[in-house]
Amino acid sequence: MAVRSTAEAAPPTPWSRDLAEPSIHATAFVHSFSHIIGDVEIGANVIIAPGTSIRADEGAPFYIGENTNIQDGVVIHGLEQGRVIGDNKQEYSVWVGKNTCLTHMALIHGPCYVGDNCFIGFRSTVFNAKIGAGCIVMMHALIQDVEIPPGKYVGSGVVITSQQQADRLPDVQAEDKEFAHHVVGINQALRAGYLCAADNKCIAPIRNELAKSYTDTSNGFSFAFERSDEVSSNRLGAQTVEQLRYLLEQGFKIGTEHVDQRRFRTGSWNSCKPIEVRSLNDAIASLESCLADHSGEYVRLFGIDNGKRRVLETIIQRPDGTVDAPASTSFKAPTSSSSYNNGNGSSNGYSNGSAKISSDTIEKIRQLLSGGYRIGTEHVDERRFRTGSWQSCQPIESSSANDVIAALEECMIQHQGEYVRLIGIDTKAKRRVLESIIQRPNGVVTTASSSSSQSFTPATSASSSSSSYSGSTATTTRLASEVIDHLRQLLAGGYKISAEHVDQRRFRTGSWQSCGQIEARSDRDAAAALESFLSEYQGEYVRLIGIDPKAKRRVLELIIQRP
Secondary structure, three states: OOOOOOEEOOOOEOOEOOOOOOEEOOOOEEOOOOEEEEOEEEOOOOEEOOOOEEEEOOOOOEEEOOOOEEOOOOEEEEOOOOOEEOOOOOEEOEEEOOOOEEOOOOEEEEEEEEOOOOEEOOOOEEEEEEEOOOOEEOOOOEEEOOEEOOOEEEOOOOEEOOHHHHHOOOEOOHHHHHHHHHHHHHHHHHHHHHHHHOOHHHHHHHHHHHHHHHHOHHHOOOOOOOOOOOOOOOOOOHHHHHHHHHHHHOOOEEEEEEEOHHHHOOOOOEEOOOEOOOOHHHHHHHHHHHHHHOOOOEEEEEEEOOOOOEEEEEEEEOOOOOEOOOOOOOOOOOOOOOOOOOOOOOOOOOOOOOOOOOHHHHHHHHHHHHOOOEEEEEEEOHHHHOOOOOEEOOOOOOOOHHHHHHHHHHHHHHOOOOEEEEEEEEOOOOEEEEEEEEEOOOOOEOOOOOOOHHHOOOOOOOEOOOOOOOOOOOOEOOOOHHHHHHHHHHHHOOOEEEEEEEOHHHHOOOOOEEEEEEOOOOHHHHHHHHHHHHHHOOOOEEEEEEEEOOOOEEEEEEEEEOO
16 A cells, blocks of 8 residues: 555646656555655656655656665655667656665765665765665765766765766675665565554454463463464574575575584584475575584574575574574664674674784774775795885685685784785785785784784874884884884885875875975885874875886875874
């Protein structure tokens, strides 16, 4: 039952007097506090939340595909001029595909195309752009005047206004797809719930059950919508049961895997007994059996589509016996502070059970991968550190944050008592964009509280290098020890040194300006020159540049001060 009281005909204008009205599928739910105007076609099983504005009054028509959810505060509008070609080969001002999520406060402004199975994060803006199928756009992003290829990931706060930026975006990872699929599943459950709440035949049995629970405390509090497959579980939370229900309804097969704590860090999961059933009750029984057989281990649930791909991969049990909370009925997106937390919450694919790598390093890895860069690692002993004779650790081929973290830890363990550094590599320009030491010979691993450049901020107290240096020794009250290390390595390698600065407004567009060449040949003079730049450009970003004078290319770009 669609709520149609918010739908209005398009107003007469100089460019259109057709008075077109919205077309809303009978299975869609449109909240009465939303507003839909003009030639808008809304497909089956769509949910439109309160506070949404979909106005096809200037630009038209609009298309919203089946199973798509449009969340609170979303605005969809279009310019009079400019059209995109929908999947049906017709012209539209705005086309939004099926199984897509437009989340809270997003702005979709035509001409605009958003493909199937996309996710547009909170307060992100898409204007005059095409976003291919399966793309993930996180929070507060801006996409304008570009075409994003299918299956690409746009990180939070990223601004994409040139096709070159769009072409360099990284691929969506499995954990990101899981997140988007889960949001679709949750919103389909919400759609069913809202439609039930508006239907007295559906809501009456639930109210009766609630009334009964208030007087009969022996039964507890448990109910389900009026369905033939009403279920209960002593071990699984409501969120897992709903996920199982959604997977079966969508025709997915169910799979489960387990792993002990030791193998969890290497990702060596083993399959539980195959679940061949098509009944929700049988699936729950099989899943509970797997949990019981592997208590004290991680257990995860996933769906398998016809193309043998995994969807909605979610950890549902942890070694401490924690199962997803029974009262949990919503899915929260990971934040930068919790994305790699191996606590008792729902897995989001970035579990990290190690204290060897700091949260700053993990965030740096995430930023590099989001920017489309490759990750590398190098090591060197104390004797060769002074000559800059670094050697590569095992190559990291994966673009998954989990795999990169595991590879970094492996390198650090194999080369205990040595320096280990993280490398960011621009594969297209074939140059390094970051070199950051993450382990030192004395066993010190950089942490968020250290004064290293790992956190991209200069130290505020005096610091010096942890290794001796036969030349002049730089002492500084503003530069971190790692910056001094970089200066020494650059000078020892015969590279030139310079610095660049940019204010906060221009930082997002990459409009850096040169501070000037540093002609110093000693680390003391170079450090003094850098410090003068930091003082001159307080409140701005400042980065250190290393230049290969023969190849005339940059070998290092390292931000050493932030606003």
